[in-house]
Amino acid sequence: MAQLELRNTSKSYGKTVAVKDIELVVEDNEFFCIFGPPSSGKTTILRLLLGLVAPDEGEIIIGDEPVVDQGPKERNLAMVFQNLALFPHMTAGQNLAFPLVERKLEKAAIKARVVEVAETLHITPLLDKMPAHLSGGERQRVAIGRALVRDPAAFLMDEPIAALDARLREEMRVELKRLQRELHHTIVYVTHDQEEAMSIADRIAVMEEGEIRQVGTPAEIYNLPNSRYVAELIGAPPMNFVDGTLANGGRFEGRDVPFSITLEGAEGEGPAALAVRPEDLGIGAAGANGGVEAAIYEVEPLGAFTIVDVSVGEQILKVQAPGQPQFTLGERVNLAVDPDRCHLFHGETGELIRSAR
Ligand SMILES: Nc1ncnc2c1ncn2[C@@H]1O[C@H](COP(=O)(O)OP(=O)(O)O)[C@@H](O)[C@H]1O
Numbered sequence: 297m298a299q300l301e302l303r304n305t306s307k308s309y310g311k312t313v314a315v316k317d318i319e320l321v322v323e324d325n326e327f328f329c330i331f332g333p334p335s336s337g338k339t340t341i342l343r344l345l346l347g348l349v350a351p352d353e354g355e356i357i358i359g360d361e362p363v364v365d366q367g368p369k370e371r372n373l374a375m376v377f378q379n380l381a382l383f384p385h386m387t388a389g390q391n392l393a394f395p396l397v398e399r400k401l402e403k404a405a406i407k408a409r410v411v412e413v414a415e416t417l418h419i420t421p422l423l424d425k426m427p428a429h430l431s432g433g434e435r436q437r438v439a440i441g442r443a444l445v446r447d448p449a450a451f452l453m454d455e456p457i458a459a460l461d462a463r464l465r466e467e468m469r470v471e472l473k474r475l476q477r478e479l480h481h482t483i484v485y486v487t488h489d490q491e492e493a494m495s496i497a498d499r500i501a502v503m504e505e506g507e508i509r510q511v512g513t514p515a516e517i518y519n520l521p522n523s524r525y526v527a528e529l530i531g532a533p534p535m536n537f538v539d540g541t542l543a544n545g546g547r548f549e550g551r552d553v554p555f556s557i558t559l560e561g562a563e564g565e566g567p568a569a570l571a572v573r574p575e576d577l578g579i580g581a582a583g584a585n586g587g588v589e590a591a592i593y594e595v596e597p598l599g600a601f602t603i604v605d606v607s608v609g610e611q612i613l614k615v616q617a618p619g620q621p622q623f624t625l626g627e628r629v630n631l632a633v634d635p636d637r638c639h640l641f642h643g644e645t646g647e648l649i650r651s652a653r
Pocket residue numbers: 309312313314315332333334335336337338339340341
């Protein structure tokens with residue numbers, strides 16, 4: 297398996313800038329996620345790596361070889377698309393064998409390789425079945441197997457499980473991660489699902505309109521988002537934002553909420569947005585010292601935890617409380633905000649002023 301690299305790479309289609317100045321290094325044996333909303337350039341990065349399109353600018357390196365002049369076959373990368381497209385008239389086993397048959401390998405060698413890959417993927421009992429008789433997850437596994445038989449330099453996966461139902465997606469996430477660990481593959485995995493990216497990746501690149509905004513481990517992206525854009529995209533329920541003004545000395549005042557807090561290390565003054573994750577807010581008895589006055593607006597008990605919507609001034613904030621606390625709608629409470637758990641972003645540019653600490 298190999299390291300993949302894009303250096304200062306750009307690609308436009310007519311006037312549409314698909315990706316711009318991409319600097320990206322995917323390490324050998326890394327499970328790397330490209331995450332971003334639709335049309336942010338994720339698929340274009342895979343197509344550039346694969347050699348389906350040429351960059352307007354920049355270099356692409358696989359292993360330690362520049363590959364811009366090589367065709368897709370020479371690059372030996374395997375692509376797994378969302379649209380699985382197994383051949384319907386072939387058994388799972390014949391589907392698995394197909395890339396090797398196409399490459400005219402010897403029959404015995406093909407058989408041995410198919411058996412080996414089927415065992416790794418736990419699909420040996422499915423080999424004689426037709427795709428129509430396989431479940432969605434089984435078909436997915438066969439499709440992955442078909443990419444695996446060739447022993448490519450790396451795998452590129454474009455939203456490979458997005459079409460599956462929620463339970464199957466969770467199963468496949470674990471399966472893919474386990475597989476990657478066992479087989480030491482380099483995987484570049486595209487998704488627009490933040491939970492999927494967080495749960496599956498060694499590192500994530502967050503994209504916006506053709507550019508990479510932040511690269512980091514899931515923990516880095518979650519705990520230290522470098523912009524409001526990244527903070528908004530990652531986490532469910534999403535981070536709370538309170539618009540307001542930063543004054544000298546790190547004093548933040550909310551605009552639509554009676555919210556005033558001092559953030560150590562927050563420098564400058566002007567429009568700012570305070571950001572805090574639902575699990576970093578606490579609900580206490582009304583009138584307690586040092587908090588913010590709030591009222592219970594809605595309660596969503598989810599078993600292990602409860603999402604409590606509280607109204608503060610003109611705004612609703614989400615609090616994630618452990619267990620199943622009991623509240624009455626309209627009840628007055630005290631919202632506890634720990635300044636160390638708050639991020640502060642610039643009110644206009646969304647750039648980071650201060651992280652949580
Ligand atoms: N073959 C193409 N022709 C014209 N525009 C394209 C083509 N492929 C992608 N684009 C445009 O490039 C941008 C990025 O697309 P894409 O990489 O597919 O995004 P994503 O995979 O994140 O949804 C989009 O605006 C898309 O419309």
